[in-house]
Amino acid sequence: MILKWLLINHQEMKPMKKIQSLRAIFDTPMHRRGFLLGSLALPLTACGGGGGGGSDSTPAQTTARISLAETQGAHLSNSFIGLSYEKGRINSTFFNAQNIALINLFKQLGQGVLRIGGNSVDKSSWNGFDPTVTKLMPSHVDALAGFLEATGWTAIYGINMANNSASNAAQEASYAAQKLGSSLMSFEIGNEPDLYVKNKYRPQGWSYNNYLSEWKNLAAAINQAAPSIPLTGPAVADDIYGYAVPFALDTGSQINTLTSHYYRNDANSERPTPSVDVLLQPDPNFIRNIQALTQSAASLKNGFRLAEFNSFVNQGVSGVSDTYASALWVLDLMFTCALNHGVGVNLHGGQQEAFAAITDINGVVQQARPVFYGLKMFAQLAQGASRAVNLSLSDNGINFSAYGVMRLDNGQNILLINKDASRSVQTTIDFPPSINKISRWDLTGPSLSSTSGVLLNGFPINPDGSWAGASSAKQMNTNNGTLSLAIPPFTAILLQSN
Incomplete structure (x- = not known):
């Protein structure tokens, strides 16, 4: 176009x-x-x-x-609106069939897509494969399955790439596919691999080519264990042209959705000092990058999804990310993504983070923040183009x-x-x-x-x-x-x- x-x-x-x-x-x-x-x-x-x-x-x-x-632009369907949470939250009392308040809030947004991902994907370990990080057990996936069934939502489920083996990844994928069933939309391998060197997961000199080789190794094992579940990726933080665009070309036959992340002050934006005024003004780089991503994903079954986004990095900024302005901002951003043929979005954050749409303490819902109202209004738009x-x-x-x-x-x-x-x-x-x-x-x-x-x-x-x-x-x-x-x-x- x-x-x-x-x-x-x-x-x-x-x-x-x-x-x-x-x-x-x-x-x-x-x-x-x-x-x-x-x-x-x-x-x-x-x-x-x-x-x-x-x-x-x-x-x-x-x-x-x-x-x-x-x-x-894109067709607006139930799967367009989504929320994104840290994978560590499934190791809690948060996502389960008994959390009625959370279930009701999710239902206010229709039947959307829950992404289980974030930084804690690479800081969690299935059955304690890596004893130095959060241990995830089958019971946690069982609880998530109950929550998804109660809400009618589907899930993008993240699997550790920073420290994992192919056999352990396959075991987790097999169990998740079995328990989540039709609620499982896709698997996502790793989180923000373009930051692996910065985060000291990989040594200096580790590059996209190294990432692609490692990803394909885990992907092959996951595909064999759960052949009916699609893969998404690469869930990059901000290196769109170094990772996401070539990834779409190199793995086009293995993934059905290209994914990337966005924050107003990420490396691809102007890195302004956060304020309400800045939040409500255009980020010229956003539309440029969305266009590049949707064009790269044009041949994929589900195109491009903004699988993690929010206002400002590092959990947002109090007095900005938690204000009413965020409700108006998120409406603009979602429509900009849709009009440029993005197939969906996932707003990230939880607990008491400044940019959380739903705040909670120890799993107990405290508030639907202003940005949630923006999501709710968008949900009223009904299905259509x-x-x-x-x-x-x-x-x-x-x-x-x-x-x-x-x-x-x-x-x-x-x-x-x-x-x-x-x-x-x-x-x-x-x-x-x-x-x-x-x-x-x-x-x-x-x-x-x-x-x-x-x-x-x-x-x-x-x-x-x-x-x-x-x-x-x-x-x-x-x-x-x-x-x-x-x-x-x-x-x-x-x-x-x-």
């Missing part, structure tokens, strides 16, 4: 015009602020700028006109974005996200004339920096997993398919045709 840049005509408010290929733009330094990434929006925003500052004068009312575009929108804005300095879904029932969904701290956007949304009734979902918070008080349809998501807002969507009428609607500051609104 060839992506195009769009230029907003601010004087006449005409639809934006296509002007130049994305590759040409990426090969040219960007110094101007008047551009949008059109049919597949720049990650995290539909336009440059953001926040409420930058001018002492009162700005004119910002207006926007929006309609569903023809440009289509992700779509870009035709978007005309009167002010390219406001941090506003919009996305769409063409549902399987031929209905339309449009998501509007105003991330500006002080200005509203008066929108005109053009649905087909035949659509005359709309259901409206509102995601709100006290401020972008709030860590509590977030509401979806006017109700909180409670620690026991309950939520009273399912039947509280507002009903609206269109005028021959056209709807006029003000989007308040720091608010996301989902419009669903009835």
Whole structure:
């Protein structure tokens, strides 16, 4: 697919015009602020700028006109939304059929994909093969199986690569395949191999070629032990071009999904000082890398999956990763991934980590954090094809974005996200004339920096997993398919045709 840049005509408010290929733009330094990434929006925003500052004068009312575009991204299905947890969490009282609060919260997101991975994959050992790390036993997999059955979720299951033998990996794979059954989506071998030298798992000079040889050895043993379970990989931290892209070529017949990770301040980003403002602004490298990954995975059965992501590395940043801003950020990021043909995402983190979607203490759920509300709103989009929108804005300095879904029932969904701290956007949304009734979902918070008080349809998501807002969507009428609607500051609104 060839992506195009769009230029907003601010004087006449005409639809934006296509002007130049994305590759040409990426090969040219960007110094101007008047551009949008059109049919597949720049990650995290539909336009440059953001926040409420930058001018002492009162700005004119910002207006926007929006309609569903023809440009289509990935299909949104049950498996698109996912969570990612450290493998060490299955050696606890967390994932089991008795943790009703956690089960209820997972069900709030539909039937998604749970990735069991993270750094603890290579710090855990099946049946104590490596006595220096966490010992994993069959009983832990049994408990995980009960949890998956209770939630209806499937799992990507990680297996140690840093210190393991082919026979031990095969034994674990065989048991996991037997106990998890249809809940097992795939195996993932190792975690972030591009950091193995840095983490002292491998000596200096160890390279991608060494990794590939080791991976193939374990993969062969796992395939023999559990031949019906697909493999994914390489689950790299940030060396996309040195590991992930060649891995897709070298193992294409052995894997069904290419995977990689993303954090706002990883090695492929600008490494900014974490802040709410930074979180809500575009990371130009994100879309570049997603495009490279999805193109590399085009021949694979399940394409590319962002199997681990979150706001900032090292468990996030308090006052940023745990704020209401993260709920708006995650909506943008997931849609950016979908519109660039990523097949799914897994938000990482747990316990009391700043970026955790669900916090817990010793396995007991404490809170659904603001970012969970973003996941929940995304889950309401229903199954269908992700779509870009035709978007005309009167002010390219406001941090506003919009996305769409063409549902399987031929209905339309449009998501509007105003991330500006002080200005509203008066929108005109053009649905087909035949659509005359709309259901409206509102995601709100006290401020972008709030860590509590977030509401979806006017109700909180409670620690026991309950939520009273399912039947509280507002009903609206269109005028021959056209709807006029003000989007308040720091608010996301989902419009669903009835």
